[in-house]
Amino acid sequence: MSLAVPAVRGTIKPDAPLAPLVWFKAGGAAQWLFEPKDAQDLSDLLSALDPAAPVMAIGLGSNLIIRDGGVPGVVVRLGKPFATVEAVDATTLVCGGGTSGILVSSTARDKGIAGLEFLRSIPGTVGGFVRMNGGAYGRETCDILVSCDVVLRSGERVTLSKDELGYSYRHSTLPEGAVVVSACFRGVPGEPAAIQAEMDRIAAAREASQPLRSKTGGSTFKNPDGHKAWALVDEAGCRGLQLGGAQVSEKHTNFLLNLGDATSADIEALGEEVRRRVKDKSGVELEWEIQRVGVRK
Incomplete structure (x- = not known):
């Protein structure tokens, strides 16, 4: 959908790539990316914006999968x-x-x-x-x-x-x-x-x-009651499991990696495969901790 945005004192950019702003270095663009000058600038934009337009904030992009089709509406990034x-x-x-x-x-x-x-x-x-x-x-x-x-x-x-x-x-x-x-x-x-x-x-x-020097998203799944997510993933035989350009970390099995050219679809599909295997092995249903946002391509 087309979306008109009001004048702002900060910066606002259309069709702004989000992959450089997230740890996985994958995913599509924001319809609009807004970096407000101050809290009042943010307040003014949100009050003037079409109430139906989605709004999402991102920080350092560490615990986030931006889907390949991008994010509709306004993505707010709080800068300096x-x-x-x-x-x-x-x-x-x-x-x-x-x-x-x-x-x-x-x-x-x-x-x-x-x-x-x-x-x-x-x-x-x-x-x-x-x-x-x-x-x-x-x-x-x-x-x-x-x-x-x-x-x-x-x-x-x-x-x-x-x-x-x-x-x-x-x-x-x-x-x-x-x-x-x-x-x-x-x-x-x-x-x-x-x-x-x-x-x-x-x-x-x-x-x-933890695999800190890799393109990753931090902890992928929440720890279920009485369990450690990484141990369940390991027991299900998923250590090092690969799908497209995405892999379960061999160093810490609750981390997914972009080996270089993974799409967000690869990463999310790998996470779902891990969830399936864990459910089959232990009966435990892992919940995503990483936020998955935007539109699938």
Whole structure:
């Protein structure tokens, strides 16, 4: 469908390739790609946009499959204006929705705030952490979130408390089309040296176990109750399984890889084949953790 977009103060581009912006380096284009100048710019666009037009936010594109037919509507990408961290008291940080986990955790370290070290290991941004209740190494976003500022699909700006987000494992009830523009995180007092040591431990564990230098999408499937997804995939004989240009990582079987020329269809089909084999082997139905968006070609 054709879609008229209003004037903006940031940048907006039609038919913008998304593959360069996601970790898998595959997939189609956004009908419109919008990088707002500030939260008001985002609010103005969403309030003026056809209410039927879909809106989706992307961060670093780490836990995302963009289907080959592209993404209709407006894709919102929060750039440098939203990559900010500010300490508001001895244990609390306010972070822009486009801020990386590395910047949040290192700022917390410098301010002597412990409890946010796990964000060092999640290759995403604050907006994604809040939406997906991102977590690693025994901690989740809901453990540190106080509240978040959100621009709803209507353009209305609201502040939501942690309790209003309906958190569960890798899930929130944040409304579709809403964009998290900032979040307030609270930790506990800590010593910078001890915080750095914990961040180093997490980074080393991640380096040892995950294929970080590959075109991948992070953890593919959620851990089912009482199980580890990687172990179920391994037991089903899927380690190294290949389909087209996509492969199950031999280093960590809950990661899918683009070996170089995989389409998003290859990657998604491989994931579905893994799910089928795991169900046949163990009776467990794996759920996707990676978000799959857009139109199949």
